[in-house]
Amino acid sequence: xxxxxxxxxxxxxxxxxxxxxxxxxxxxxxxxxxxxxxxxxxxxxxxxxxxxxxxxxxxxxxxxxxxxxxxxxxxxxxxxxxxxxxxxxxxxxxxxxxxxxxxxxxxxxxxxxxxxxxxxxxxxxxxxxxxxxxxxxxxxxxxxxxxxxxxxxxxxxxxxxxxxxxxxxxxxxxxxxxxxxxxxxxxxxxxxxxxxxxxxxxxxxxxxxxxxxxxxxxxxxxxxxxxxxxxxxxxxxxxxxxxxxxxxxxxxxxxxxxxxxxxxxxxxxxxxxxxxxxxxxxxxxxxxxxxxxxxxxxxxxxxxxxxxxxxxxxxxxxxxxxxxxxxxxxxxxxxxxxxxxxxxxxxxxxxxxxxxxxxxxxxxxxxxxxxxxxxxxxxxxxxxxxxxxxxxxxxxxxxxxxxxxxxxxxxxxxxxxxxxxxxxxxxxxxxxxxxxxxxxxxxxxxxxxxxxxxxxxxxxxxxxxxxxxxxxxxxxxxxxxxxxxxxxxxxxxxxxxxxxxxxxxxxxxxxxxxxxxxxxxxxxxxxxxxxxxxxxxxxxxxxxxxxxxxxxxxxxxxxxxxxxxxxxxx
RNA sequence: GGCGCGGUAGCUCAGCUGGUUAGAGCGCUCGACUCAUAAUCGAGAGGUCGGGAGUUCAAGUCUCCCCCACGCCA
Numbered sequence: 001x002x003x004x005x006x007x008x009x010x011x012x013x014x015x016x017x018x019x020x021x022x023x024x025x026x027x028x029x030x031x032x033x034x035x036x037x038x039x040x041x042x043x044x045x046x047x048x049x050x051x052x053x054x055x056x057x058x059x060x061x062x063x064x065x066x067x068x069x070x071x072x073x074x075x076x077x078x079x080x081x082x083x084x085x086x087x088x089x090x091x092x093x094x095x096x097x098x099x100x101x102x103x104x105x106x107x108x109x110x111x112x113x114x115x116x117x118x119x120x121x122x123x124x125x126x127x128x129x130x131x132x133x134x135x136x137x138x139x140x141x142x143x144x145x146x147x148x149x150x151x152x153x154x155x156x157x158x159x160x161x162x163x164x165x166x167x168x169x170x171x172x173x174x175x176x177x178x179x180x181x182x183x184x185x186x187x188x189x190x191x192x193x194x195x196x197x198x199x200x201x202x203x204x205x206x207x208x209x210x211x212x213x214x215x216x217x218x219x220x221x222x223x224x225x226x227x228x229x230x231x232x233x234x235x236x237x238x239x240x241x242x243x244x245x246x247x248x249x250x251x252x253x254x255x256x257x258x259x260x261x262x263x264x265x266x267x268x269x270x271x272x273x274x275x276x277x278x279x280x281x282x283x284x285x286x287x288x289x290x291x292x293x294x295x296x297x298x299x300x301x302x303x304x305x306x307x308x309x310x311x312x313x314x315x316x317x318x319x320x321x322x323x324x325x326x327x328x329x330x331x332x333x334x335x336x337x338x339x340x341x342x343x344x345x346x347x348x349x350x351x352x353x354x355x356x357x358x359x360x361x362x363x364x365x366x367x368x369x370x371x372x373x374x375x376x377x378x379x380x381x382x383x384x385x386x387x388x389x390x391x392x393x394x395x396x397x398x399x400x401x402x403x404x405x406x407x408x409x410x411x412x413x414x415x416x417x418x419x420x421x422x423x424x425x426x427x428x429x430x431x432x433x434x435x436x437x438x439x440x441x442x443x444x445x446x447x448x449x450x451x452x453x454x455x456x457x458x459x460x461x462x463x464x465x466x467x468x469x470x471x472x473x474x475x476x477x478x479x480x481x482x483x484x485x486x487x488x489x490x491x492x493x494x495x496x497x498x499x500x501x502x503x504x505x506x507x508x509x510x511x512x513x514x515x516x517x518x519x520x521x522x523x524x525x526x527x528x529x530x531x532x533x534x535x536x537x538x539x540x541x542x543x544x545x546x547x548x549x550x551x552x553x554x555x556x557x558x559x560x561x562x563x564x565x566x567x568x569x570x
Numbered sequence: 571g572g573c574g575c576g577g578u579a580g581c582u583c584a585g586c587u588g589g590u591u592a593g594a595g596c597g598c599u600c601g602a603c604u605c606a607u608a609a610u611c612g613a614g615a616g617g618u619c620g621g622g623a624g625u626u627c628a629a630g631u632c633u634c635c636c637c638c639a640c641g642c643c644a
Binding site for chain 1: 575576581582583584594595596597602603604605606607609610611612640641642
């Protein structure tokens with residue numbers, strides 16, 4: 001039995017994510033986790049919310065709530081929606097957890113001990129009215145270049161000129177609008193990533209099976225310009241993990257917190273601790289410490305391409321620098337972007353379909369199937385309502401749903417709701433079994449290697465094979481001359497439904513459950529071969545004709561949704 | 571401006587280290603069937619692989635130049 005540690009990039013706390021976010025990490029991660037469990041492997045699948053940083057503070061302020069309260073509420077909402085999409089996390093944690101506080105401080109202490117942290121004094125704008133330092137982009141003012149009055153401290157959006165906050169004319173706080181600003185000196189910690197450049201390079205070179213997208217991004221950051229830069233890992237904020245050196249105070253760093261990008265990936269580890277605490281103290285270190293049983297774990301991360309640098313460089317630098325035997329990622333599966341109707345999905349502009357809205361319209365399986373079978377694997381891909389409608393109607397309703405319908409209903413009318421006895425497999429059945437064996441093997445290969453689209457393609461072909469068989473065998477004609485053979489044919493059809501349920505479950509868990517329930521299958525076993533799988537339903541066992549598994553999306557619905565989601569989010 | 575990823579049938583996309591008539595699904599046309607969610611099955615039409623030059627016995631697949639779209643960065 002293999003052991004799989006699987007993590008999805010952790011979604012930021014300040015709102016509900018859109019379908020592009022979903023298909024870029026959580027959904028494919030769930031597909032893989034469900035598949036590995038179905039194969040009988042031991043899986044720990046973790047995800048969490050990423051809760052620290054200025055955007056969370058501002059979102060909380062906008063909602064008129066203390067940031068801790070806001071984050072707790074949003075975490076609950078995101079967890080609820082994840083459940084709605086059937087994301088099967090073993091634990092959905094929080095980067096603000098006590099476990100992550102302790103672990104982040106621990107890592108910082110280890111890095112300091114290894115002389116991989118240096119202190120840097122820099123100048124930063126302080127807002128007296130807000131009582132806080134302001135990140136550059138939260139300072140607004142008039143652009144000295146073009147006169148635009150909403151230029152930000154890092155850049156003018158109007159003329160795109162790169163700015164320093166002190167360049168702005170009449171600078172003001174974007175948080176409160178106050179002009180009572182001053183420049184103060186402040187001290188920050190930098191992680192000396194540059195010192196780890198060779199180690200990181202060697203580590204990445206050892207990953208020959210990573211997607212081109214992943215390694216090319218990592219290499220670029222590693223070698224571009226002056227090479228890998230040291231990175232500030234602290235901020236002057238209230239909301240975050242207080243800077244401490246392990247268990248000890250860090251003189252001169254009082255009142256500061258770690259930068260969100262330092263503590264967020266550490267939450268992957270801390271989350272296992274949260275999982276353990278939530279499950280009666282299960283041993284989590286056997287998943288994360290190679291000196292405590294994790295040496296046989298295969299660790300796979302899923303994320304969008306924008307997260308790749310942090311996962312290939314910053315986080316590994318933290319782990320390597322600690323000098324401790326933490327499990328490092330084995331395979332890193334990254335995704336491109338899903339576009340919405342010719343443009344980008346955008347959280348800030350409310351463009352596209354958001355996870356809560358999607359579930360209001362249709363059940364999870366519809367989205368899971370379409371998003372996974374069209375996921376942006378090798379290049380950006382496109383969501384349009386026409387493509388979505390076509391894909392769902394054809395694959396789910398016409399090919400799979402209708403297959404289940406025609407087999408069960410034909411059986412009910414000719415033999416009753418019982419798996420019919422009699423007849424033996426002939427050439428046509430053997431041919432089908434041979435085809436399904438080949439496809440089953442290929443499907444497993446594709447799923448093992450996380451080739452999501454190709455897996456979906458293969459699964460679809462497996463569904464189609466059932467319709468081809470039925471069309472050729474024509475039990476509705478056979479039964480007139482040879483009822484025994486017709487019984488065998490329809491029994492095979494029923495077995496195919498069970499076969500489909502098992503293979504399809506990682507993609508469409510709810511529909512798979514309905515199929516199994518209809519056939520009175522309690523616990524599905526992953527088929528070792530098609531021959532046995534298609535001979536597994538005991539003749540004489542009763543079943544129930546299920547409701548249609550999938551309704552078609554009508555043109556009216558499609559147009560309706562097209563209009564409804566054309567503008568920004570209400 | 572620099573860098574990155576792409577530009578393959580009407581649409582969405584496959585095509586590893588160059589090798590017979592360039593593939594899939596959808597859509598479209600025609601035919602078959604009638605058990606089923608007017609579903610299914612079969613057949614067919616559709617591409618000078620963004621443009622140009624080069625390397626090679628042989629290039630969608632390598633090299634160079636150009637054009638276009640998108641993304642990131644300064």
